[in-house]
């Protein structure tokens with residue numbers, strides 16, 4: 001079905017055609033799968049991460065401290081280009097992972113683990129802040145945060161089978177999981193909808209995604225009303 005045929009579901013729940021919906025959550029939780037399912041249901045475009053042609057990701061997993069800064073700069077540049085693309089289209093996007101996770105989770109984790117120097121971390125943070133202050137960076141209308149048990153998520157990482165992730169020690173995923181948990185508890189940059197991965201089934205029960213759309217629509221409506229009235 002084309003994006004435009006599906007826009008009736010967006011209209012049914014009153015989601016503005018220029019909305020930007022970001023999907024967050026730790027590696028393997030199901031963001032990319034959910035991003036495509038949701039975009040299909042709403043008739044929105046997708047904004048996805050560069051994994052297959054990423055020149056640093058494999059090297060990063062082999063040596064975090066050697067390639068950590070390079071990878072963060074690469075992802076920042078990619079997300080900025082995507083941000084500009086979404087801005088140029090005037091919204092209507094579902095985005096796979098927010099830029100807030102790069103800075104608030106990954107870059108910070110590298111720094112706190114001693115895998116990024118203080119100077120590099122400061123340079124990265126200043127670059128991020130300068131980018132966020134441009135007109136291309138309105139906050140998304142909502143962050144749909146996917147969560148589940150650590151064991152279920154690790155099973156998904158194994159099932160997906162990216163070699164570089166399979167050989168990464170479980171401590172890395174455990175640290176990331178804990179950081180996501182604390183990060184989302186204090187996240188305030190835009191409205192949040194927390195969704196447990198057991199609440200929906202994109203393959204066998206598409207109507208479960210519709211109920212998430214209904215809940216997200218309400219948050220978007222309230223978020224916009226609050227933003228535009230203040």
Ligand SMILES: Nc1ncnc2c1ncn2[C@@H]1O[C@H](COP(=O)(O)OP(=O)(O)O)[C@@H](O)[C@H]1O
Pocket residue numbers: 025026027028029030031032033034156157159160200201202203
């Ligand atoms: N709702 C779901 N039910 C079962 N498996 C899923 C579901 N969503 C994703 N998966 C599987 O879990 C793995 C990770 O999903 P993916 O969307 O790539 O996660 P992320 O983008 O968060 O890293 C993939 O193998 C995918 O097929």
Ligand SMILES: Nc1ncnc2c1ncn2[C@H]1C[C@H](O)[C@@H](COP(=O)(O)O)O1
Pocket residue numbers: 025026027028031032049051057071072075097101102103106107165
């Ligand atoms: N900012 C990041 N730093 C380190 N690693 C990152 C960052 N953003 C994404 N990644 C990694 C994690 C995964 O191996 C791939 C794709 O992410 P996914 O959560 O599977 O969509 O890139």
